[in-house]
Amino acid sequence: MTIAKFVGLALxxxxxxxxxxxxxxxxxVRIATEGxxxxxxxxxxxxxxxxxxxxxxxxxxxxxNAKCEISAQDxxxxxxxxxxxxxxxxxxGMSITEEREKAIQFSRAYANxxxxxxxxxxxxxAKMPLTGERFDLGRDEAGARKAIEQMKPLLKGKTVGVQGSxxxxxxxEKYLKGTAEIREYKSTEAHDLDLxxxxxxxxxxxxxxxxxxxxKPEFKGYAMVGPNFNGGVLGRGVGVGLRKxxxxxxxxxxxxxxxxxxxGTVKTLxxxxxxxxxTPRS
Amino acid sequence: xxxxxxxxxFMTLIAGIPLTLQLAxxxxxxxxxxALVLAAMRQSGILPLDxxxxxxxxxxxxxxxxxxxxxxYYGLGQFRPTLQEWGLWTFFREPYWCALTALTLNxxxxxxxxxRGGLQSVPxxxxxxxxxxxxxxxxxxxxxxxxxxxxxxxxxxxNEIILMVKATSLASIITxxxxxxxxxxxxxxxxxxxxxxxxxxxxxxxxxxxxTRIVMAVEHWLSPHLRPPPTPIAxxxxxxxx
Numbered sequence: 001m002t003i004a005k006f007v008g009l010a011l012x013x014x015x016x017x018x019x020x021x022x023x024x025x026x027x028x029v030r031i032a033t034e035g036x037x038x039x040x041x042x043x044x045x046x047x048x049x050x051x052x053x054x055x056x057x058x059x060x061x062x063x064x065n066a067k068c069e070i071s072a073q074d075x076x077x078x079x080x081x082x083x084x085x086x087x088x089x090x091x092x093g094m095s096i097t098e099e100r101e102k103a104i105q106f107s108r109a110y111a112n113x114x115x116x117x118x119x120x121x122x123x124x125x126a127k128m129p130l131t132g133e134r135f136d137l138g139r140d141e142a143g144a145r146k147a148i149e150q151m152k153p154l155l156k157g158k159t160v161g162v163q164g165s166x167x168x169x170x171x172x173e174k175y176l177k178g179t180a181e182i183r184e185y186k187s188t189e190a191h192d193l194d195l196x197x198x199x200x201x202x203x204x205x206x207x208x209x210x211x212x213x214x215x216k217p218e219f220k221g222y223a224m225v226g227p228n229f230n231g232g233v234l235g236r237g238v239g240v241g242l243r244k245x246x247x248x249x250x251x252x253x254x255x256x257x258x259x260x261x262x263x264g265t266v267k268t269l270x271x272x273x274x275x276x277x278x279t280p281r282s
Numbered sequence: 283x284x285x286x287x288x289x290x291x292f293m294t295l296i297a298g299i300p301l302t303l304q305l306a307x308x309x310x311x312x313x314x315x316x317a318l319v320l321a322a323m324r325q326s327g328i329l330p331l332d333x334x335x336x337x338x339x340x341x342x343x344x345x346x347x348x349x350x351x352x353x354x355y356y357g358l359g360q361f362r363p364t365l366q367e368w369g370l371w372t373f374f375r376e377p378y379w380c381a382l383t384a385l386t387l388n389x390x391x392x393x394x395x396x397x398r399g400g401l402q403s404v405p406x407x408x409x410x411x412x413x414x415x416x417x418x419x420x421x422x423x424x425x426x427x428x429x430x431x432x433x434x435x436x437x438x439x440x441n442e443i444i445l446m447v448k449a450t451s452l453a454s455i456i457t458x459x460x461x462x463x464x465x466x467x468x469x470x471x472x473x474x475x476x477x478x479x480x481x482x483x484x485x486x487x488x489x490x491x492x493x494t495r496i497v498m499a500v501e502h503w504l505s506p507h508l509r510p511p512p513t514p515i516a517x518x519x520x521x522x523x524x
Contacts, residue, residue: 076466076469076470077469077475079473080469080473080474080475080476083473099471100473102473103473104473164466164467164470165466165467165469165470169470183377183457184457184459184463184467185457186455190356193356193359194356194359196359197356197359197360197362197375198362198375199359199375199377
């Protein structure tokens with residue numbers, strides 16, 4: 001068989017193979033998540049993906065009449081992989097920020113939770129002022145900055161762990177650089193381990209993820225302290241990340257998210273996984 | 283590809299070169315010392331020492347370096363109270379020392395085998411000749427065995443040094459901001475993986491180019507007997523007849 005013939009046959013075979021799948025009404029949407037961000041998305045004991053976003057993704061796909069394939073991807077390469085076409089959408093607790101919007105686009109937000117700081121109860125950092133108070137970096141940056149200034153004396157010279165490539169890393173870089181030493185980790189699970197080992201004095205992350213951490217038995221002696229921030233570098237809530245060219249898919253996700261927010265599905269799922277309602281207020 | 287951006291990326295990433303080189307050379311130097319000890323244990327003929335060295339090489343050569351880094355950093359982190367009791371925690375608390383420990387222990391396993399190969403390749407006749415001249419053991423090792431063994435081991439060892447320069451990239455997973463760590467950070471800010479990784483790759487290529495040149499120079503210096511004899515200066519005029 002000549003090479004030309006072989007290539008020709010392969011092409012025909014490929015076309016035949018693709019034919020029936022292309023004719024199907026239901027299209028496949030490949031969704032990437034991290035699988036290491038409890039309770040948003042994580043890998044359960046049996047190895048299957050679970051969490052708020054897994055349930056929500058399945059619900060959104062039902063509304064979009066699409067077949068969903070959810071897979072776990074490394075967080076720090078997730079945007080380049082989306083652009084390279086490895087999958088079609090990101091649902092991985094990704095906040096909508098201006099920086100990210102330069103590279104990709106987002107559906108409307110399906111969740112919005114502030115950040116938080118977790119420290120050991122016996123450490124000096126546990127005396128952090130303004131515990132539980134909320135500041136918006138977008139609407140009231142001056143007020144938020146004042147709160148951060150109040151935190152700084154205690155954080156001076158301490159080591160703070162954050163997950164790399166996140167809004168929390170951006171927050172630490174912008175507001176805490178020069179005060180505390182910032183260490184970047186691959187996942188929140190990794191900085192949790194180092195907090196328990198005493199290698200970092202505090203961890204900075206999404207308050208919902210931190211609640212998940214604090215529920216684990218080895219974090220009995222730890223607590224969330226200081227004020228909680230949102231907005232600004234922390235983004236405008238969490239949305240589905242999509243390629244800029246996929247306008248149609250964005251439309252479908254927007255509609256599905258809006259419906260899920262309106263009929264209370266997001267609220268139900270949020271209360272199921274986080275124990276509180278983090279539905280975005282529009 | 284955006285060359286202006288690649289230039290910026292290069293300027294950002296070169297800040298990580300000192301740490302990369304520091305990790306590579308410290309681990310290779312410390313690993314070489316440990317490797318010599320291990321090779322000596324293998325050659326000693328004392329059974330417990332021999333078996334210990336064999337076991338060490340088996341474990342550290344047979345498991346991935348990534349796993350070793352994780353075990354030393356996160357694994358030992360779980361034994362903080364014990365390590366604190368022993369006064370070792372200040373050492374293992376720091377990601378730098380954990381990375382250096384993992385790299386050193388790993389390279390020692392490979393290097394000990396390279397050194398052992400070099401030692402075994404020393405021709406028996408030469409050792410016997412030296413003994414016949416009445417050379418004491420120390421002098422025999424210094425004058426005869428060691429120079430020949432080093433020359434034999436060098437090509438294999440240069441491979442190991444190059445591998446170690448690249449292996450330092452694994453330190454980025456335990457928060458070390460060397461070239462790869464900075465590359466990851468830059469990608470997270472710009473989302474331009476191709477340009478940044480091409481630049482990072484080019485930096486490793488440059489570093490390893492320098493390493494290979496240095497090893498070649500050492501090899502040249504150690505093998506005077508393999509070089510062609512110096513050519514005579516005056517050429518005879520008869521050549522013109524041909």
